[in-house]
Amino acid sequence: MTQPWPVSTVGEQFEVHLGKMLDSAKNVGFPKPYVGNRAVQWGWIDLSAVGVAPLTQSDIRRFRLRNGDLLVCEGGEVGRGAIWRDQLSECYYQKALHRLRPKNGYDVRLMLALLEYWSTGGVFPNYVTQTSIAHLPRDKFIEMQLPLPSAAEQARIGEVIQDVNDLIHALRRMIAKKQAIRQGLRQQLLTGRTRLPGYSGSWREVSLGRYVSYVNTVALSRAQLDGESPVRYVHYGDIHARDSPMLDAAREALPRASSTLLRNAGRLKVGDLVFADVSEDPDGVGKSVEVTSVPDVGVVPGLHTIAARFEKAVLADGFKAYLQFIPSLRETLHRLVVGTKVLATTRSLISSITLTLPNVDEQRAIASVLTDADREIAVLRVRLAKARDVKQGMMQELLAGRTRLPGTGSTA
Incomplete structure (x- = not known):
């Protein structure tokens, strides 16, 4: 006992x-x-x-x-x-x-x-x-x-929890290192300072407004959303809360909305780029996600979003997600966003932007490298979350004395 x-x-x-x-x-x-x-x-x-x-x-x-x-x-x-x-x-x-x-x-x-x-x-x-x-x-x-506890049991509990802490800290450091590498890749590849093997052609200026149409959005409050209706709904707050610039709308958990509230909303397609059109933080200006899949029941762009559909012959699927990290686009948005307390992006502002871009084949190659970097970080974050869950469970058992470690003289 x-x-x-x-x-x-x-x-x-x-x-x-x-x-x-x-x-x-x-x-x-x-x-x-x-x-x-x-x-x-x-x-x-x-x-x-x-x-x-x-x-x-x-x-x-x-x-x-x-x-x-x-x-x-x-x-x-x-x-x-x-x-x-x-x-x-x-x-x-x-x-x-x-x-x-x-x-x-x-x-x-x-x-x-x-x-x-x-x-x-x-x-x-x-x-x-x-x-x-x-x-x-x-x-x-x-x-x-x-x-x-006895000195021996204190030391044993301390060692066990320290081991999982060391794992957590190692994963955090690894994620920080991978994020720094990813940031460098974005700066180099999205500006043409570094070219991938096999690509040497000149980049050309692209006026986004010539190659874009916009999908109708519908503004619903959080109170109007639910978890049971069939149609998925992309809310600007969910864009700001994300790390991944890709949205797997067919599989990810998204809020839902009744079809009766969505009569005037357009339906998103694979490759559409959805911007959050307001931000209180300058770092959130231009935050966007590219839709990589859609459910059969459909997904719609919602409150405070701008859904842009670019011609695929000019902007490749997979590459559009990374437009937000191009320095010239960010600089333009920060210079032109309107508002004081809330920074607002508009359709006309997006259409006014001109970027220097590679052809679609090079875009796909760049997107592949950047997606791999994102995927590595996502895997490490899953490992980190699991390690934290393990630690939480260990603390609940060990620190409450419900589970006692062997070899510490803790039983009688």
């Missing part, structure tokens, strides 16, 4: 201290690197967010980080934490962070896992002070109850 763990508190097991109050008007001393709230992410330190501040000799003694210190956000996303592993040879920490050092050898990897478990389980609201943003005061933090 599994025995329950003894219970301690954060304050009994850890020294808990807030960091240095930074005040540019008052701080004096030697310029030193420091970690602030923004630099502490779940399980890792963002070194690009490390700042520099003057510290006195007293500050240097009090606030210098040691290998194994656990840094925990006091405000903002309360409880978010990471372990300091001497990422820099010398570093300090700001008042927006609690620094935890074990008094009796409590495993910081287990403590970090508990922080994440408490965060996802909604435990922290019972301890925070809420003003304009949430804060976790030290006096309340040290009172939080803490399970107290």
Whole structure:
């Protein structure tokens, strides 16, 4: 039979201290690197967010980080934490962070896992002070109850969760690397700076307005959409929320709309390019998806979209999805979009754009390379999502004590 763990508190097991109050008007001393709230992410330190501040000799003694210190956000996303592993040879920490050092050898990897478990389980609201943003005061933090497995069991749980954390971080780094490679490919191939083997012909100017027609859209609110009606509906919000520039409308989950509400809507075809015509963010201007499949029941362009149908002899299927990443198109849209709080793209604006493009054979070759890069990232994201699911399941079992690891003396 599994025995329950003894219970301690954060304050009994850890020294808990807030960091240095930074005040540019008052701080004096030697310029030193420091970690602030923004630099502490779940399980890792963002070194690009490390700042520099003057510290006195007293500050240097009090606030210098040691290998194994656990840094925990006091405000903002309360409880978010990471372990300091001497990422820099010398570093300090700001008042927006609690620094935890074990008094009796409590495993910081287990403590970090508990922080994440408490965060996802909604435990922290019972301890925070809420003003304009949430804060976790030290006096309340040290009172939080803490399970107290044996040292061997702490280490074993910490190792297991650290292994899945390492996998998650490796996948994140791999995705970031692949995204950087993809960005370079887009910049090189879509501008003609780099040509694929076998292609050397001159690119020509193409006025989009000469080769486009537009499909009728129908504006429906989210409240008018459902999940049961047969016809799929492309909403501008769903375009903004996507990473993939391709839309497999026959297989992907899309909102639905009653046929009675869609009498005036056109039906999308394979190769149609659907733009979100409004954005509050400049990065969202020109965001679009190319339709790669349609269901038998049909799919329609919806609220705040522009559905463009280009002549296939001028713009190849598969290539249109990447028009939005051509620098000259983005520059033109940013220069000409109308509106203040909301940036609006129009049919006439799209029709006014002239691009320098290769012939359709080269377009297909470019699209094939870029699609492969997108596919690699999509596969890694699926692996990352599965790893996160595994971690969540492990935490629910191990940190609640429902499942105990063998070889730790945890049963009686």
